[in-house]
Amino acid sequence: MSLWIPFTVMAAFMQSWRNAFQKRLSTDVDTLGVTLARFILAVPMAALYAFVLFSYEGSAVPQMNAKFYLAIVLAAISQIFATALMVKLFRLRNYAMGVGLAKSEAVIAAVLGALLFAAPLSAMAWCGVIIGSIAVWLMSVPKGMRNISWPTMLIGLASGLCFAFTTLWVREASLMTQLPFLQSAAYVLFWVLLVQTLILLLWLLVRSPQTLRALCLKPKLVFIISFCSFVGSIGWFTAMSLETVALVKTLGQIEIFFTLLISAKWFKERLQRSDKWGLGLILVGAVLVILA
Template sequence: MGLWIPFTLMAAFMQSWRNAFQNRLSKEVNTAGVTLARFLWASPLAVLYLVLLYHFKPVAMPHFDAPFVLTILAASVSQIFATALMVMLFRLRNYAIGVGLAKSEAVIAAALGAVFFSAPLTALAWAGVIIGAVAVWLMSNTGPVRELPLKTVVTGLGSGLCFALTTLWVREAALMLDLTFPHSAAWVLLWVISTQTLIMLVWLLVRDPATLRALWSRPRLVMLTSLFSFLGSVGWFTAMSLETVAMVKTLGQVEVLFTLAISARWFKERLGLRDFLGLAFIVVGAVCVIVA
């Protein structure tokens, strides 16, 4: 079994909990505040993770050139927009549907990766991606297509596109560093999280300091959001340094399984036949990419 598989499963599980905490925080704090909560305490955790890696396995320090920095900046800004759009989804439809629509990133990443990032897939891998897309559609579209609000569709696809671009640029940045596993992913993680934290902090200090006070008054929820975001990012970044984004994100759709379980138990949202059928398709899609 490829090492990218357990890291992807870990990432999906951690991200499902991070989304749950973000969803709860979105009821009390605006979109920018929830977005910052994802990164706020993750930066010191990323530093600690990198220090531990160098303690147990010392390697040479990498060289950070201009293309690397620009790639990091693009990935950071793209993920900020992706997170903000997902928080907006929480307020448009129910929790599970919002996450489901944003999971269009797997298909978008497969298409963009094949065309622009020299990451073609085998026929079986493409089958897994498409089956996963069908699964997400089944669970996110609870009624006739014409009844699905256009704003929800556009916001969901926009979030998926931004997440896809983020992951493609993250993998590209990791490949730019001449480092062994898992140090390259750890450096990219630190750069991305630190950049995002700095951007959001400056923005809120200038434009909306009241939101910073709102976050300060909810330390436990903010800490949990940052912690699970960090753990999820460790999984995603490490997996994507080992395997193509489309493969990682297709297997990562098992996150929807975790999300639905959380949605049913924590948010008391009922699951229907389409949800269970969608889960079956996700399992089939995941098997396809693992075998591929």
């Protein structure tokens, strides 16, 4: 089995839990505060993880150029916007639908990767990406276009676009390091999390210090969100250092399966008949990208 596959499954599982805990936090903390909870405690975890990997392998920390740090900043900012938009989705629609709309990133990443990042796909891989995207659409809009508002649609697609840019810039930065895949993923992860945390902390300190106080009142929930985000990001970043973004994100749509289980069991949200069709198509799409 290709190593990117188990890393992607791990990432999808942890991300589904992170999103669930973020939804719970969003009832007491505003959008940027919930977004910061994803990053703030993940930074020391990422630093420790990178230190252990570099020490164990005896690898030297690379000296990177300005192009690398530009990719890091672009990825960090894109993910901040993507996460904030998805948190807004939690307030507009139910949990499963919000996540489903944001998962449009797979097909967006495939198109952008082919056009802008020299990452073309085979015909079979394109079939997998498209089938997976249709599955996500069926599960996100089970009653058709007439039952979804345009603001919800636009926010979902914007979140998917920002997530797509995030993952494409992360892969570019990983390839620039020329390190073994574990070290390159850990190094990029640390820098992305650090930049995200500094940006949000400075913004909230100046514009909304009450948001930081609200986060301090939820230390356990913030820790769980940061931990799930850290482990999930290890999976995503490592998988994307091994395989193209579109394939990783298409297989990563199995997150919808975990999300539906959490949605039904934890949030007591009703699932639709179309969910079964959607899950079946996600499975087909995942098989196609693995075979590709």
